[in-house]
Amino acid sequence: MAKTHIKMTVNGAEVEGLAEPRMLLIHFIRENLNLTGPHIGCDTSHCGACTVDIDGMSVKSCTMFAVQAHGSSITTIEGMANADGTLSALQEGFRMMHGLQCGFCTPGMITRAHRLLQENPDPTEEEIRFGISGNLCRCTGYQNIVKAIQYAAAKINGTQFQEAAE
C-alpha cells in the first residue's frame, strides 16, 4: 500500500514521515518518531495510556490514523517538562504525591491532566475524577493520582496545597 507523506509539529519540533493510511497514530509516534512515552495498553480506546494532546484536545492515539494528524500540533509526555528541563508542576505532583506505582498509565494520566488543568485550572476532586475517567490505573486506586493533580493545580495557581485527611 502506498505511503503518504505527513508533517506535523510534535513537542514543538517539525517532524515528517511516511505512513500507510492504516497506520495508527500511536504506532507512528512510537515507531517512526521513537517517542515511546505514550504507551499501548488496551489498543481499544478504553485505557488512555496512549493519550496525547492534539491541537488542544486529549486524544487516544490508538484510535486515530497517523495520516489524520497531518498538519496538527501534538504534545506527548516527552514534551511535558519545563523548558529548562525541570519537572512540570504535574510531573512534580506525581512524584511528590506518589501518584504512580508501576508507571504504565502515567504518561497518559499526566498528558490528560495537563489538558484538564488548561480547561479547568481549579478543579474539585469530583471534577478531577470525572476528567481522568478515560484513563485506567490498575495500581494506585487513583487516590494519589487525584492528589498529584490537586498538588499541580495548587502550584500553578500559587495557592497552598492542603492534603485532604483520609
Add this chain to the structure above:
Amino acid sequence: MIPGNFDYHRPSSIADAVRLLADLGDEARPLAGGHSLIPMMKLRMATPEHLVDLHGIASLKGISRSGDKVTIGAMTTQHDLLQSDEIKASLPILHETALLIADPQVRYRGTVGGNVANGDPGNDMPALMMTLGAAYNLEGSSGTRAVAARDYYQGAYFTALEQGEILTSISIPVPPAGHGYAYEKLKRKIGDYATAAASVIVTVQRGKVATCSIGLTNLADTALLAEQAAQSLVGTSLDDASIARAADLARSIMAPAADGKGPVDYKIHVGGVMVGRAIKRAAARAA
C-alpha cells in the same frame, strides 16, 4: 491490532465527499470521529477499501439556532456539545446525555453525526433524537433530503441512509421553555454502552402533563419511541401509579438481546426502572 489496508481521502467540501462516495461505490465509508469504525476495522468487522475522512469539511461543524430550531453539524463533537451555551440553554437534555457518553478523550473525537448515523443500538443519541422529534439532513449525489429520526432506524446498523449519502446535520425543534427533561442511563462503568437507558421530555400545565415523549436506548435492535407509555401520562399529575403504568407500557415494547450486560428479563426490568426514574426527574424539572 492494525486495520486492513485502505485508501485515505480527505475532501474539503460536502460536494466532493458525496462525489467521492458515489465514484468509489460500496467499498467506501465516510469516517467521522472514528470511535466506532476504527475499532471495528481493527477487529476486521469492517474492511472498507476507501475511507472518506470528513474532518476537512468545515461546514459540517457547528451549532446554530434559528427561531425554534437548533441545527447541529454532523461533525460537531460531544465535547463541542458540552461547551455550547446554546445547547445548555435550549436543549439541556443533550448536555446531560453527552456527559454520559464514553469518556473525555472519546468525547473530543466522537461526533454527534456519527453517533446517530451508524445505527448502533447502543448509542445514546438516537433515542434522544427520536424523543425530541429531530430530523436528519442527508446529502447524496442525487440531492438532499430530510428523514425524521423516528423513521431512520431499521435494524442494528441498518438505517434509511443510502449508499453514497452522508448525514450532514441534525435539526431539532426546541422544546418549550419550562419543559422537563431527563436521560437516565444504567451502565456498568464509565465508557460503557447502556445496559438500559431512557430519555423523557415532558411539559406540564396546571399540574397535569400536557405533552410527553419517551425514548429507549439499547433495549431492542434499534432505539425505540415508547409512544403508548408517553401517551398514558398525558392528563395525569405524574403520581406513582401513573408512572408505574407508563414504565410497564414501555417494558411491553422492549426486546433486548442477552449479552455480557445481563439476561433479557433483567434488561427489561431495569429498562422500566430507567423509564420511571427519568419521568420523575423530568417531572421535577418541569415548570
